[in-house]
Amino acid sequence: xxxxxxxxSMDSYEGQEVNITCSHNNIATNDYxxxxxxxxxxxxxxxxxxxxxxxTNEVASLFIPADRKSSTLSLPRVSLSDTAVYxxxxxxxxxxxxxxxxxxxxxx
Amino acid sequence: EPxxxxxxxxxxxxxxxxxxxxxxxxxxxLYFYWYRQILGQxxxxxxxxxxxxxxxxxxxxxxxxxxxxxDGSNFTLKIRSTKLEDSAMYFCASREGQGNNNxxxxxxxxxxxxxx
Numbered sequence: 001x002x003x004x005x006x007x008x009s010m011d012s013y014e015g016q017e018v019n020i021t022c023s024h025n026n027i028a029t030n031d032y033x034x035x036x037x038x039x040x041x042x043x044x045x046x047x048x049x050x051x052x053x054x055x056t057n058e059v060a061s062l063f064i065p066a067d068r069k070s071s072t073l074s075l076p077r078v079s080l081s082d083t084a085v086y087x088x089x090x091x092x093x094x095x096x097x098x099x100x101x102x103x104x105x106x107x108x
Numbered sequence: 109e110p111x112x113x114x115x116x117x118x119x120x121x122x123x124x125x126x127x128x129x130x131x132x133x134x135x136x137x138l139y140f141y142w143y144r145q146i147l148g149q150x151x152x153x154x155x156x157x158x159x160x161x162x163x164x165x166x167x168x169x170x171x172x173x174x175x176x177x178x179d180g181s182n183f184t185l186k187i188r189s190t191k192l193e194d195s196a197m198y199f200c201a202s203r204e205g206q207g208n209n210n211x212x213x214x215x216x217x218x219x220x221x222x223x224x
Binding site: 031033034035036038041042043044045046049087091094095096097098099100101 | 126132145151152153156158163166197201203209210212214215217218220
């Protein structure tokens with residue numbers, strides 16, 4: 001199974017850029033790196049996915065170095081509503097496992 | 109935007125009773141999943157389903173659990189004899205799959221199951 005490691009929690013302030021890094025040392029050639037966001041009492045929501053270098057969408061950017069053993073989710077100018085748990089996963093096989101994620105707390 | 113829908117949003121049942129949790133995945137998706145999340149804990153994989161059969165399941169998914177796709181749209185999770193420890197949020201998810209093994213999961217908003 002693809003194992004990922006993320007910080008358990010992070011605090012930041014409104015308006016700041018937040019970077020959450022995930023380690024995935026045993027990433028396989030065919031794996032894509034996928035990030036999800038989860039608010040309390042809701043299902044996880046897909047944020048962004050990438051294979052290498054940089055991907056950007058309207059919500060976030062994802063930076064992946066050449067060796068692909070880690071990735072960084074970047075949230076520009078966060079607001080209070082970005083307080084959530086963020087998960088980094090490999091979509092490998094059909095047993096897609098969530099780790100504990102990073103609990104991001106945005107302060108006013 | 110198409111979404112995964114789950115019913116009911118909240119189900120209360122007595123220990124030992126059978127419950128069926130219902131999900132309507134996104135219509136062109138081929139892979140279906142059930143996860144659960146006990147309050148304050150992480151999202152746990154239960155089972156994946158493709159081509160009308162289980163493709164993977166976890167240790168949690170024992171003989172008390174079963175899944176079914178009874179028609180072209182619904183995907184159900186049945187718990188035969190509920191235990192107190194089955195109390196959790198149950199999330200259904202689906203993904204496209206066809207031509208893209210890395211397509212992301214789309215989750216419903218969950219069913220909160222309370223076993224008393």
